[in-house]
Amino acid sequence: MNAIPECVASALDPSQSFRVKLTFADLIVIVRGSATLTEMQKRDLISDLETAARMLGLPPSGVPCDVVWLAQHLFRKSAAAFGKSNYRFRNILSSVRKALRLVGLHQPRRCGESDLTPEWIELLDAATFQPQRAGLRRLFRHCAIRGLPRSALTDPVFHAFLDEEGATRLSASTTRRGAAVARAYNRVIASSPRFSDCQPLQAPRRRQPYTFSLERVPGIQAEEAVFKEWLSPSQGKSLFKAKGSKRRARPATVKARCFSVRQMVAALVHMGHDPAAITSFAYLVEHASDILDFFDARARAKLPEEEREEAEIVGGQLAVIAETLFIIGAHFLGVTGEAPEQLRAMRKLAQPRRKVGLTGKVRERLLRLIQPYNRSRLLLLPEEVEKAARKADRTDTAMARRFMLAVAIQVLLVCPLRMKNLAGLRLDQHLQRLGPGGRWITHIVIAGTKMKGHADLEWPVPPAAAKLLDTWIRVWRPLMAGETGGNAYLFPAFGKADSKSQNALAEGIKKLIRREIDLEVHPHLMRHFAAWRHLNRHPGQYEIVRRALGHASVETTIAVYCGLEAENAARLFHGGLEDDTTEARRFVRAKQRGKTAPRRR
Numbered sequence: 001m002n003a004i005p006e007c008v009a010s011a012l013d014p015s016q017s018f019r020v021k022l023t024f025a026d027l028i029v030i031v032r033g034s035a036t037l038t039e040m041q042k043r044d045l046i047s048d049l050e051t052a053a054r055m056l057g058l059p060p061s062g063v064p065c066d067v068v069w070l071a072q073h074l075f076r077k078s079a080a081a082f083g084k085s086n087y088r089f090r091n092i093l094s095s096v097r098k099a100l101r102l103v104g105l106h107q108p109r110r111c112g113e114s115d116l117t118p119e120w121i122e123l124l125d126a127a128t129f130q131p132q133r134a135g136l137r138r139l140f141r142h143c144a145i146r147g148l149p150r151s152a153l154t155d156p157v158f159h160a161f162l163d164e165e166g167a168t169r170l171s172a173s174t175t176r177r178g179a180a181v182a183r184a185y186n187r188v189i190a191s192s193p194r195f196s197d198c199q200p201l202q203a204p205r206r207r208q209p210y211t212f213s214l215e216r217v218p219g220i221q222a223e224e225a226v227f228k229e230w231l232s233p234s235q236g237k238s239l240f241k242a243k244g245s246k247r248r249a250r251p252a253t254v255k256a257r258c259f260s261v262r263q264m265v266a267a268l269v270h271m272g273h274d275p276a277a278i279t280s281f282a283y284l285v286e287h288a289s290d291i292l293d294f295f296d297a298r299a300r301a302k303l304p305e306e307e308r309e310e311a312e313i314v315g316g317q318l319a320v321i322a323e324t325l326f327i328i329g330a331h332f333l334g335v336t337g338e339a340p341e342q343l344r345a346m347r348k349l350a351q352p353r354r355k356v357g358l359t360g361k362v363r364e365r366l367l368r369l370i371q372p373y374n375r376s377r378l379l380l381l382p383e384e385v386e387k388a389a390r391k392a393d394r395t396d397t398a399m400a401r402r403f404m405l406a407v408a409i410q411v412l413l414v415c416p417l418r419m420k421n422l423a424g425l426r427l428d429q430h431l432q433r434l435g436p437g438g439r440w441i442t443h444i445v446i447a448g449t450k451m452k453g454h455a456d457l458e459w460p461v462p463p464a465a466a467k468l469l470d471t472w473i474r475v476w477r478p479l480m481a482g483e484t485g486g487n488a489y490l491f492p493a494f495g496k497a498d499s500k501s502q503n504a505l506a507e508g509i510k511k512l513i514r515r516e517i518d519l520e521v522h523p524h525l526m527r528h529f530a531a532w533r534h535l536n537r538h539p540g541q542y543e544i545v546r547r548a549l550g551h552a553s554v555e556t557t558i559a560v561y562c563g564l565e566a567e568n569a570a571r572l573f574h575g576g577l578e579d580d581t582t583e584a585r586r587f588v589r590a591k592q593r594g595k596t597a598p599r600r601r
Contacts, residue, residue, distance in 0.1 A: 024049050024060035027099050034102060048095030055082045055092075065105055067170050070096065075172040078520045080368065086518045097170050107168045113137065116144050123150055123198070126191055129494065130398045132184035138165070139181055151197040158182070158201045178203035187495070211259075211266040219279035224261050227281070228254055230332055260324040263317075267294035285329040285339065292346060295321055315352035322350035357560055358528065365520055366528050370536075375529075377517040382410040384516075386468055389476070400479040404491060405512040407472045408505060412523060415444050415459045416530040416549060418452060419523050423502045425490040427473065440466040453550045531561045539565035 031037065031045045053060045056073055063070075074096075079089035100106035113121055120140040127133050142161045143153055162178045171177070182203040189195040214221040231249040249257075264284050269275055271290045277283065284291065295318045300308045326343045329335045335343075358366065369375055385406035392399040411422060425431065425444070432443040446457040461469070473490075481487050482495035489499035506523045513521045521529075531545045538544070546557040 022065040022103060022105075024053050024063040024065065027065055027103065028060060030102055031099060045095050045099050048092045049099055052092050052096055055084070065100060065103065067100065067106060067167055068174075071166075071170055071172070071174050074170075078514070080518070080520050086514060093170065100170070105168070106170060110141065116140055119150055120144050123188060123195065126188045126195070127184060128397065129184070130396075132180070135177060135181040136184055136188070139185070150195075151199075153201070154199055155202055159204055162204065176206075179206075210270065211262045212269075214262060214265065216275050217265055217278050220261065220265055220281070220284075223281050224258060227261070227328070227332055228258055231257060256320065257324050257327070260321055261328075263295075263321060264291050264325070267291045267321075270294060281328050281333055282335075285325060285333060285335060285343070288325045288329070288343060288346060291325065292318065292322060292350065314350060319347075319350045319352070322347040357563070362525065362528065365522075365525055366532065368519060369521060369525065369529055370532055374517065374519055375533075378409075378513065378519070378521070378529075379413065381513070381516055382406040382413075382468060383464075386471065389471075394475060395479065397479055400476040401508070402512065403472055403476045404480055405505075405508045407468060408491065408509055408523075409513070409526075410465050410468050411444075412509075412526040413530070414461060414465045415457075416527040417444075418527075418550075419502045419506055420452075421446055421450060421457075422523070423491060423499050423505050424450070425499075426488045427490060428488045431469070431490065441469050442466065451550055453552045455550060455552075457550065528561075531557075532564045535561060535565040536568050539568055 028046050028049055031042050031049070034042065037045070050060060052074070053063045056063060074093070079086045082089065084092070097106050101108060113124065116124065116137075120143065124133060124136055124140055127136055139153075139158070139161055142164070143150070143157065148157065158178075158181075162181075165171075165177060166174050173180070182201040186200045189198040189200065214224060231254045232251070233248060261281075261284070265275075265278055268278055268284070268287060268290060271294050273287070273290070296313050299313045299316070299318060300311060303311055326347045329343045330340045357363075369378065385402055389399055389403050408422060411417065411425070430444055430446055431441045432445050433440060434442045440463070441461050444457065444459045444461060448454045448456045451457060469490075477490075477492065480494060481492040487493075487497050491500040491505055492498070493500050493504075509523050510521065513519055527549055530548060534541060534545055534548070542554050542557045542561070545561060546554045549557065551557045
């Protein structure tokens with residue numbers, strides 16, 4: 001009755017462990033029969049394996065013991081979305097890894113550097129940024145175990161290491177690990193001439209490109225240059241003398257439109273068109289339906305098979321391509337007849353329906369955040385990090401990074417900026433010291449040309465936030481800026497004369513909040529939180545919220561945030577109901593006693 005199935009028994013043989021398709025049901029049987037685990041350990045492992053299966057919506061027999069499959073499905077949602085705390089989620093993952101190790105399907109736990117040779121230890125010691133050492137240590141251990149000197153670490157060896165990591169290590173960062181480790185390694189070997197025997201590494205592409213250079217289609221390449229100039233006339237040329245003059249497009253917009261042209265050409269080639277026939281933008285407009293069909297099919301192919309047929313593909317890449325086709329046909333080429341209306345109809349079909357208010361996921365995250373304990377933790381998070389930093393070593397790069405993210409959160413609490421403006425803050429332009437002596441930062445000042453709503457921002461900074469900024473700039477920022485001199489950005493990129501990228505800063509903020517207070521909070525949610533905080537205290541004051549968020553019109557603010565103060569309004573309503581009920585009791589009692597009832601208000 002309790003016999004181990006044949007497939008499970010064969011899995012106990014290490015030589016067979018990678019050939020047998022096991023499931024969590026098989027793993028539970030193995031755990032029960034293990035002679036190395038205590039009864040408590042068996043109970044905890046089985047409980048966590050069953051919990052992991054429920055999180056995935058499958059019975060244990062339907063969950064494969066495949067590290068790649070598990071990584072794709074366990075990390076596709078946050079711990080909160082699975083209904084678990086971060087602490088509980090980490091414990092479940094730890095149990096899954098431990099159970100997989102029993103059958104040789106997961107890397108064993110290795111700590112320290114005892115299995116590294118001296119030359120690899122020398123290379124690891126040169127990595128000054130602590131968070132990057134773990135990835136480098138695993139790479140160096142992979143080479144040391146195989147007896148490879150550091151001069152033999154080449155791209156093929158690196159790619160083999162990444163393949164092994166992905167297949168035998170359950171981690172959320174599987175897809176990003178290659179690029180991060182390669183960057184860290186290249187930075188280390190460039191830091192000293194002692195490592196001149198080492199070769200730079202290139203991580204494999206995470207995506208297979210489908211576009212190609214426009215050199216294959218010379219006609220399109222020549223017309224693209226004209227289109228680029230039309231979008232944004234060269235500096236020095238008048239914008240006002242030209243017929244049909246218009247505002248010069250931003251560089252990012254020009255880059256996006258030109259890349260869309262490359263995407264259109266590639267789509268037609270993949271749809272079977274002869275590259276030699278694609279000679280002009282007019283050809284793109286003429287075959288617009290083929291282009292959009294390609295991107296519609298490409299988006300559907302990424303969905304689960306059962307959802308592909310009924311899914312509505314709108315927005316995203318498809319909408320950008322449709323918009324660019326309309327701009328090219330209706331405005332750049334000036335096509336006539338039915339073509340402009342057809343392009344306009346295609347653009348409308350590709351655009352998502354305009355939603356009023358917050359989307360479901362954002363609203364759910366905001367509702368979690370505004371719970372009294374959760375919001376209190378977030379409001380106090382920068383202060384708690386500052387207290388921890390007072391006791392830390394002033395050369396601790398991990399603490400410097402944590403302090404930087406705490407400062408970013410504090411700035412968002414004080415002044416709810418968009419990520420582009422937050423990442424682009426400069427000490428010499430935007431942080432003004434207008435008080436006596438110029439000691440403290442008193443205002444954040446950003447020109448309207450840098451703001452989405454084109455309105456100048458002049459925002460006072462309260463004393464507590466100014467003190468936190470001063471500590472960051474004096475003590476911790478030099479550590480994060482590295483050896484690069486003259487970097488004026490508030491959040492500098494390490495070793496570069498540039499700011500930290502928007503994506504890197506946003507991901508850092510999300511991870512810090514997730515780790516410290518167990519919530520999913522993306523930076524833009526801080527703007528919604530700011531709106532809720534004010535409307536909760538001052539229902540109906542949408543104009544103040546509009547000014548704080550930089551909206552162009554108060555109608556936008558009302559459309560998005562109308563109803564956020566409903567909780568406070570409900571409390572006032574319930575308070576009135578309680579007052580009326582109390583007065584009603586007095587009135588009824590007086591009437592029953594034959595006394596004159598008190599006059600109702």
